[in-house]
Amino acid sequence: MIEVRQVNRSFGAIPAVRDLTFTIPPGEIAVFLGPNGAGKSTTLRMLIGFLPPSSGEITIDGAPVRTNRAHDTALLGYMPERVPLYDEMRARDYLRFVSAMKGIAPAERDGAIGSVAERCGASTVLDRRIANLSRGFRQRVGLSQALLGDPPVLVLDEPTGGLDPEQAVEFREIIRSLRGEHTVLLSTHLLDEAARLADRILILHEGRLLADDTVDNLAGKAGGARSLSVVTRGLTPADLAPVESIPGVRSVQVDREGEQVFFTVETMDGTDPGAEIARFVVNRGGELIRLAREAPSLESVYLALTAGRGRGRDEDDSHAGDTAH
Amino acid sequence: MRTVLGRELYEYFRSPTAYVVGAIYLLLAGYFFTTHLSAYHLISFRSFSSLGPPADLRISLGILRPFFENLSFLGLLVIPFLTMRAMAEEKRSRSVELLFSFPVSARSVLHGKFLAAWIFLAAITAPTIALLLALGTVAAVDPGVVVCGYLGLLAVGAAYVGIGILISCLTSSPLVAAVATFGALLLVWTIGWSSAIAGPTWGPLLQSISFLDRFTGLAQGRLAWGDLTFFFAIGFVAIAWADCVVHSARWRVDR
Numbered sequence: 001m002i003e004v005r006q007v008n009r010s011f012g013a014i015p016a017v018r019d020l021t022f023t024i025p026p027g028e029i030a031v032f033l034g035p036n037g038a039g040k041s042t043t044l045r046m047l048i049g050f051l052p053p054s055s056g057e058i059t060i061d062g063a064p065v066r067t068n069r070a071h072d073t074a075l076l077g078y079m080p081e082r083v084p085l086y087d088e089m090r091a092r093d094y095l096r097f098v099s100a101m102k103g104i105a106p107a108e109r110d111g112a113i114g115s116v117a118e119r120c121g122a123s124t125v126l127d128r129r130i131a132n133l134s135r136g137f138r139q140r141v142g143l144s145q146a147l148l149g150d151p152p153v154l155v156l157d158e159p160t161g162g163l164d165p166e167q168a169v170e171f172r173e174i175i176r177s178l179r180g181e182h183t184v185l186l187s188t189h190l191l192d193e194a195a196r197l198a199d200r201i202l203i204l205h206e207g208r209l210l211a212d213d214t215v216d217n218l219a220g221k222a223g224g225a226r227s228l229s230v231v232t233r234g235l236t237p238a239d240l241a242p243v244e245s246i247p248g249v250r251s252v253q254v255d256r257e258g259e260q261v262f263f264t265v266e267t268m269d270g271t272d273p274g275a276e277i278a279r280f281v282v283n284r285g286g287e288l289i290r291l292a293r294e295a296p297s298l299e300s301v302y303l304a305l306t307a308g309r310g311r312g313r314d315e316d317d318s319h320a321g322d323t324a325h
Numbered sequence: 326m327r328t329v330l331g332r333e334l335y336e337y338f339r340s341p342t343a344y345v346v347g348a349i350y351l352l353l354a355g356y357f358f359t360t361h362l363s364a365y366h367l368i369s370f371r372s373f374s375s376l377g378p379p380a381d382l383r384i385s386l387g388i389l390r391p392f393f394e395n396l397s398f399l400g401l402l403v404i405p406f407l408t409m410r411a412m413a414e415e416k417r418s419r420s421v422e423l424l425f426s427f428p429v430s431a432r433s434v435l436h437g438k439f440l441a442a443w444i445f446l447a448a449i450t451a452p453t454i455a456l457l458l459a460l461g462t463v464a465a466v467d468p469g470v471v472v473c474g475y476l477g478l479l480a481v482g483a484a485y486v487g488i489g490i491l492i493s494c495l496t497s498s499p500l501v502a503a504v505a506t507f508g509a510l511l512l513v514w515t516i517g518w519s520s521a522i523a524g525p526t527w528g529p530l531l532q533s534i535s536f537l538d539r540f541t542g543l544a545q546g547r548l549a550w551g552d553l554t555f556f557f558a559i560g561f562v563a564i565a566w567a568d569c570v571v572h573s574a575r576w577r578v579d580r
Binding site for chain 2: 076145
């Protein structure tokens with residue numbers, strides 16, 4: 001479990017993270033979303049103990065995170081963005097080095113390495129030099145090192161960055177398989193990835209936590225309306241004008257292509273005027289080809305939450321050490 | 326610390342750069358040894374054949390002292406290449422974040438890196454013993470002078486490596502670290518040369534911190550514990566300073 005309480009971090013006079021408070025229960029996958037300079041990387045660096053907070057407290061499984069953890073056990077596995085590994089080493093030797101750094105007993109190291117490499121799909125490259133590995137395999141070795149020692153918490157910074165679509169899908173599958181066994185906090189700026197992986201999403205903007213909830217609940221909090229997508233035949237756009245007066249309908253957008261008329265109905269919170277709309281179309285003599293309910297996309301939720309707040313503080317990145325994405 | 330030491334040694338002993346540096350170090354050491362041996366041979370020949378003035382023909386002064394002084398000078402050239410990557414490369418590649426996410430202290434990381442560079446320096450210096458063994462077959466070489474010289478080399482090497490690692494912590498560019506280390510080592514090596522013009526107050530002080538002045542006695546077999554302690558203390562202080570640098574919040578932000 002990760003607990004972050006009232007954490008602030010400034011770089012000189014520039015606040016990078018402000019009054020950050022959240023808890024990630026055991027076994028959940030939480031995703032940090034935010035534009036460049038939002039404070040994601042700064043927060044992750046504080047979580048792994050690389051950067052001390054200016055104020056506030058961070059604990060992992062109840063143990064406070066410190067910058068000098070000489071006597072701590074390996075509570076945390078970290079996979080930085082673009083996974084900086086030691087290129088001159090063979091993957092197996094590198095993982096042996098990490099095993100030793102994490103305090104795994106010598107007799108157990110090879111077994112642990114085999115197990116994590118198998119899980120991450122890196123078994124076939126264990127005896128190759130890291131410098132010769134493809135990006136996808138580097139990421140797999142990077143995740144393997146994070147998993148060594150079976151830490152209860154995993155922090156993954158842009159884990160699929162730079163992977164091709166096929167590799168990204170496979171990698172997401174591996175991360176999804178960690179649900180329940182590890183508490184995972186990952187950062188991404190890919191909304192689609194966040195929606196696919198996250199049990200919950202934390203949206204950071206200008207160092208503040210704007211939202212911390214599931215995708216569905218975020219839609220409600222942000223006022224993101226659900227919509228109905230309707231396709232009809234045999235009616236004109238003018239015939240559909242009264243749809244706006246059906247209870248629960250907030251707005252209607254109509255489009256026409258040949259004989260078919262498409263319209264998108266934005267509905268009010270907690271209402272579902274689908275049945276009335278279907279009845280209206282049929283009563284008017286039209287043919288109802290399709291009526292589908294569409295949840296708001298994470299993109300619309302994200303944009304609604306960050307609307308009018310600017311693009312973050314790119315200029316802070318040099319201070320905060322956030323990398324450009 | 327042992328884990329970091331092992332990884333660093335792995336890197337040194339598998340790195341072509343380290344081997345190139347080691348080979349050049351040994352080649353130059355052999356060249357300087359041969360030159361001094363030839364010069365000694367010429368001087369002794371002239372002295373015995375009354376072609377020149379009588380000379381002090383002690384091997385410890387004519388061959389061993391310049392041999393050890395040259396080795397310690399060669400250290401100025403090779404140490405920057407051995408220590409430049411120590412922390413600068415970790416910062417540049419951002420692997421330092423991963424390194425410090427493990428349950429280890431920065432101090433043990435620095436100690437591991439220090440020991441690895443020092444051991445590698447000792448390893449590339451060790452083959453030079455063969456030169457002295459060869460000399461021993463044709464001349465009476467005082468083993469005490471040899472032991473003292475190598476002890477001095479180990480001590481001054483500790484100081485060099487400490488300074489190199491400290492400077493490597495101050496930048497994220499290995500090249501800058503190498504150039505700055507060479508400059509710093511050259512300064513501490515030759516700083517005693519300024520003692521004559523530094524006046525009665527600063528002159529003795531500069532002489533007392535001059536690596537060359539302190540090493541000369543060790544190179545000719547004068548075992549001075551104060552000099553050995555001085556060099557090891559410089560290495561220790563440099564690593565302690567590096568530890569402070571690495572712990573500073575600013576170091577963890579600037580990159």
